[in-house]
Amino acid sequence: MNKPAAVTVLAWDRLMNAGAVALRAAxxxxxRAGMPPLEWYDLLLEIERRGPCRxxxxxxxxxxxxxxxxxxxxxxxxxxxxxxxxxxxxxxxQVVELTDEGRAERARMWPxxxxxxxxxxxxxxxxxxxxxxxxxxARVA
Amino acid sequence: MNKPAAVTVLAWDRLMNAGAVALRAAxxxxxRAGMPPLEWYDLLLEIERRGPCRxxxxxxxxxxxxxxxxxxxxxxxxxxxxxxxxxxxxxxxQVVELTDEGRAERARMWPxxxxxxxxxxxxxxxxxxxxxxxxxxARVA
DNA sequence: GAAATATCAATGCCGCTGCATCGATCCGCG
DNA sequence: CGCGGATCGATGCAGCGGCATTGATATTTC
Numbered sequence: 001m002n003k004p005a006a007v008t009v010l011a012w013d014r015l016m017n018a019g020a021v022a023l024r025a026a027x028x029x030x031x032r033a034g035m036p037p038l039e040w041y042d043l044l045l046e047i048e049r050r051g052p053c054r055x056x057x058x059x060x061x062x063x064x065x066x067x068x069x070x071x072x073x074x075x076x077x078x079x080x081x082x083x084x085x086x087x088x089x090x091x092x093x094q095v096v097e098l099t100d101e102g103r104a105e106r107a108r109m110w111p112x113x114x115x116x117x118x119x120x121x122x123x124x125x126x127x128x129x130x131x132x133x134x135x136x137x138a139r140v141a
Numbered sequence: 142m143n144k145p146a147a148v149t150v151l152a153w154d155r156l157m158n159a160g161a162v163a164l165r166a167a168x169x170x171x172x173r174a175g176m177p178p179l180e181w182y183d184l185l186l187e188i189e190r191r192g193p194c195r196x197x198x199x200x201x202x203x204x205x206x207x208x209x210x211x212x213x214x215x216x217x218x219x220x221x222x223x224x225x226x227x228x229x230x231x232x233x234x235q236v237v238e239l240t241d242e243g244r245a246e247r248a249r250m251w252p253x254x255x256x257x258x259x260x261x262x263x264x265x266x267x268x269x270x271x272x273x274x275x276x277x278x279a280r281v282a
Numbered sequence: 283g284a285a286a287t288a289t290c291a292a293t294g295c296c297g298c299t300g301c302a303t304c305g306a307t308c309c310g311c312g
Numbered sequence: 313c314g315c316g317g318a319t320c321g322a323t324g325c326a327g328c329g330g331c332a333t334t335g336a337t338a339t340t341t342c
Binding site (some may be wrong): 178206208209212213215231232233234 | 299300301306
């Protein structure tokens, strides 16, 4: 069994904590602005960046569970943010693409999201620290 | 509106990512070992450290929602890990304390939890980096 | 080319979370 | 003391997430 050093546990605790704080902040800002849940943003942005893509790819890129992608897409399609169609060349699969409204909604969400990012990162760390943090966290994930 | 700098967004992304990775690892290890959910550990540890305490304090210390504390305690009491009794001096309140079984369960959970910590932090960062990371994250949260 | 295997996505079931609200108790102020 | 407001914790309801399984199609194997 691995008995982690004290500093390891400290870093872990702070990571869990900072992660929770960041999550809460993002959700709070989005809710405050009357926007959809945080997960929608990630999905919308991913599709916007990659163009039309398949659910199983979104699943892989975003690290989501298969059934969550399935249901999330379902909800988002019902609100007209994405369009899901059969995949040419693979009868099992689908292709997901953004609607104009989806693109617009993503853009509307950004300011609220940005507020959270600003409050959690920009307001608390100077430029050098941000670089250092990004570097260290890159090695973790 | 605050338009965060690119490095700010990068740090944010990596924080969200690392946080998710850590969470997944911890939950995975606990599940693999047939242990209770991650949240139970935090609650058990908090009570173990502070001694008997009141739900509303646990709520504050752990940053949980009131109703989640309430229901979590309820589940844990039913499994015999904590004991909840009326609070002397405040007819509304309660006092929560660990049972022996609660203490034992917390101890049993630790190795699985430690595996996750080891895999996410210790295996990926050297001692100096761990200190640096802990320092930076402390400023965030 | 037929049968076994793997991949893709959906879904029924249950437990947990978020939200709003409630009942009970406590506290402050006149 | 008595009333109004605050605090503590529980809970009904609805929505989301985890798990296991299914149905459909594609791919591999012989």
